[in-house]
Amino acid sequence: MRVLQVITGLGVGGAEQQLRLLLRHLPVECEVVTLTHPGAVAEGLRADGVRVHHLGMRGNRDLRALPRLTRLIRDGGYDLVHTHLYRACVYGRIAARLAGVRAVVATEHSLGDTEIEGRPLTRPTRALYLGTERLGAATVAVSETVAGRLREWGVPGGRVRVVPNGIDAAGFAFDPAARAAVRARFGIPPEEFIVGAVGRLVPGKRFDVLVRAVAALPGVRLLIAGDGPERPALTALAARLGAADRMHFLGECDGGPGAGDGSALGSGPGSGSVPVTGFGSGFDSVRVTGSGSGFGTGSGSVPVTEPWPGSGSVPRPGEGAGADAAPGVRPPPGECPVPASCDVPSTATATATAAGSRPRPAGALATGPGAVPVPGSRALPVAGDGAGGPPAGPPGARAESAPAGPVGVPALLSAVDVLVSASRAEAFGLAVVEALAAGLPVLHSTCPAVDDLPASSAPGARRFDGTAESLTTALYRQRAAGPVPPESRLRQPPIVRHYDIARSGARLMAVYAEVAAARTTTEPPTPSTTPIGRARP
Structure with a gap:
């Protein structure tokens, strides 16, 4: 055929x-x-x-x-x-x-x-x-x-x-060495809590909700893989909230094996894609x-x-990084930023049976400027902060961009402690499945890939109502629960095998x-x- x-x-x-x-x-x-x-x-x-x-x-x-x-x-x-x-x-x-x-x-x-x-x-x-x-x-x-x-x-x-x-589930399996390497290059201590996000920086992905929620939790970092027209507004928002030094915008990254639903996307100068109109x-x-x-x-x-x-x-009223909003989001009522020693049981650790892994498919590796690695490889040079134009916000208060060198989505997922998807709507939600393959707990506002299966298929996935306040509460509790142990992160839940x-x-x-x-x-x-x-x- x-x-x-x-x-x-x-x-x-x-x-x-x-x-x-x-x-x-x-x-x-x-x-x-x-x-x-x-x-x-x-x-x-x-x-x-x-x-x-x-x-x-x-x-x-x-x-x-x-x-x-x-x-x-x-x-x-x-x-x-x-x-x-x-x-x-x-x-x-x-x-x-x-x-x-x-x-x-x-x-x-x-x-x-x-x-x-x-x-x-x-x-x-x-x-x-x-x-x-x-x-x-x-x-x-x-x-x-x-x-x-x-x-x-x-x-x-x-x-x-x-x-x-x-x-390709094997390509997203938790990698302790990648976790240490990514944290080291950003100067992030091993014990520090990191929130991750992957996707195109457009209003529908509602990254502004995530920026506000992380800004309300002192000591929490945010790594975002992706690029798009909302990037300047998001970096400006991070600066206004006084959290620019804790926000890292990596730009366009290699989505790794099976990248989809915008796993790590972008356009603009230096991104390798040419906007038409x-x-x-x-x-x-x-x-x-x-x-x-x-x-x-x-x-x-x-x-x-x-x-x-x-x-x-075009953002809907009240949406988008540039929408009018309170200067920050308060921690949950009656609570304060959580010390690492706070004893709150975890509700988002994946404990299901391991999914069978397959060898990565063979294939030649693309090389040269703008080349994308063959699915199965783990990295692509990322666009720096300059790719999206001049830095937003006051001098000395700009969000961090990635250092020069390769960072891929699989390595990012190994480095962070929770993935957040705050999209207004999704057709599938592949970034969520990739995060679950990396053994991460996931907080999502909508994800058909999860919703279409029994809850037992993805015990590490939890829904929040899409607001910055509810996400702040969920992240507060996730941080208090502590990181998922490495041995648990190596166990992929049934949803990964299904997809x-x-x-x-x-x-x-x-x-x-x-x-x-x-x-x-x-x-x-x-x-x-x-x-x-x-x-x-």
Whole structure:
């Protein structure tokens, strides 16, 4: 079977990194075409031996891309086309139909209740999505939660399949040496309590809630892996709260094996991604604008001239790092900052059975400026504080940036004592699963990956109500409980095994086989004997 993967862009982003990892576990011959921006992930794919095509699309109204994509699909002799992210799904489904390929699968990576890929859902956006969805054979949701949202949108339930995101659990296993090394480079004593966070610095991730909560707890540090437009506002907020010296913004980092949902993302000068303008991947590594033309859907035409989702993330009232707020968040009523010796029992230590680990998949390591290590490697040079522009806040009160040298998300997760995810909405919550694989307790406001499974699958995950006050209380108690012992951190809970990338690959192959069998009148093609992920000569 020959499969063409169509994606909006290949800058550093969650969906892009997840695709790269997944291709290493599909026993079929895959090629990738990016509509625009063949960035760092494209280089990584090529290092893995995957053939990458660049369509050179200049924006949503660049309709010249449609015949080019149609010709690529027709000339490539692909048996199946798999699309990823909104714009690639729209153009890819149409092009596949024009090329005569009926076996079309689309993955919905980032659909919330009111947003898609971080942009507000509008009636035209929904109509365009549903109109082109009919041209495919199946729509894959990355979680049961997203599957439910698709059905509520109007996608027929019989066309929806669930293939969860996955991780390479062995790559995120707790590493005591990495813990010591990261703490040493930031000058953080072994006993000091560190809060970690991973993700794109955009309003929807609500990092301002986390900054306020940590600022209210003297002696607590915060390490954030990720970059984005909210970074200057967040560093300014940390300075206003008098906690800049305890906040470390690492910039864009390698997400490690199985990076996804924005595990460690960013854009801007020095980050290796080139902003265009407007709408693109789910994590703004690539951004484009506009739309164009129209097409028939069988029940009338949906004009593609309707505006694409907006060109920028706008905080809702009271949200975002720049929103008006009290200068700080008080510790819980009647309590004071917790001494390390305070005896409070832990409620977030993972004690479930260990998940089986697999060897990391083999592959060449990408090298050179802007290169992204092959999934399984653990580090990438990070952007310094200067990448986001001039320092915010008064002189001498700027948040810390990472020292020069490599820091990866797996090492960060080993170094911290708890991970926090304060997102307003998530399609999956891969950073939470990665943290659980590292043996960390996790505090989250929403996480479909956890919510879709029994509570016993992730005993180390606890929900808070999304406010800075409740997060302050939860962190206060977590700190009082003391760090999770190293031997406990080495035991991965059942949720990690459930979301193993090999299982995700097997589930996707079942979808491919089903779609191929339904869309052909002859015997379905047998899997290629070409090595996994290798390009055809």
